[in-house]
């Protein structure tokens with residue numbers, strides 16, 4: 001058959017169409033469904049929300065276990081009542097790249113906190129409680145608005161003390177079309193029993209593991225949380241049991257799994273070597289780990305001599321080298337870029 005110019009153009013168009021159609025298929029989430037949608041399909045989501053709300057009658061949502069009746073207006077350490085308080089919600093492009101993609105991570109910043117670190121970078125929100133009380137219906141609308149703006153997930157920041165509201169809002173939003181992953185972005189100061197309640201609801205857990213030593217942990221937050229390392233570690237093991245290592249779609253966007261954050265602090269206060277060893281032994285060497293270099297002397301940190309300075313390049317390089325020596329294979333890409341930068345500075 002003669003391959004005329006006309007036939008050639010037609011063949012190229014067909015080939016191009018096939019490639020384009022394949023590319024389009026790859027960008028579709030295909031059969032993936034968020035965990036909360038599957039739980040709803042099994043008829044078990046509503047009951048879980050009722051259990052969560054019942055906990056507010058004698059609040060033991062977090063390790064502080066204040067025992068106050070938040071449904072009757074009593075307030076415990078976190079100063080939260082029966083309504084969620086939100087400071088802001090918007091697409092966020094500064095989170096880890098698997099959470100951001102092209103549309104951003106749909107962050108909802110909740111006010112107040114059950115830990116309140118003295119070096120908190122969000123202290124006007126976490127310590128001063130700036131924000132606005134909202135209903136669960138409004139929270140659901142925020143979720144849908146973020147999804148409508150193209151966000152790849154709903155990223156609830158500091159969710160612990162408003163967990164029941166978040167679950168209820170997620171279900172309301174689901175009934176109106178929410179279909180992106182739910183990401184639970186927590187300080188790590190959690191009760192494993194409460195994390196169990198989130199099994200089959202949360203898709204992505206994004207916990208901090210800030211301290212590995214109880215004495216250090218108790219010094220640098222208003223909760224004086226000596227039990228922080230134990231509570232965070234057992235809770236993160238439970239998170240990992242539920243969702244495992246990070247799973248992404250074909251474009252590298254997070255769908256499910258645990259992503260652990262650890263902020264390197266001056267004078268080895270955060271116990272970074274113990275942290276990386278712990279992850280390798282207790283989760284998996286393939287755990288997505290972000291070893292963060294952006295420690296700043298914020299809020300009250302200047303009053304605490306050991307943490308009243310930025311970290312040095314040497315401290316960041318040793319932290320990352322410990323992670324590599326521990327065999328961690330899924331280190332955040334920006335942390336690896338930071339390692340290159342800091343290595344050049346120490347040479």
Ligand code: SF4
Pocket residue numbers: 059060061062063064065066067068075076077078079080114160161
């Ligand atoms: S969530 Fe708040 S009230 Fe409830 S136990 Fe924790 S700090 Fe106390």
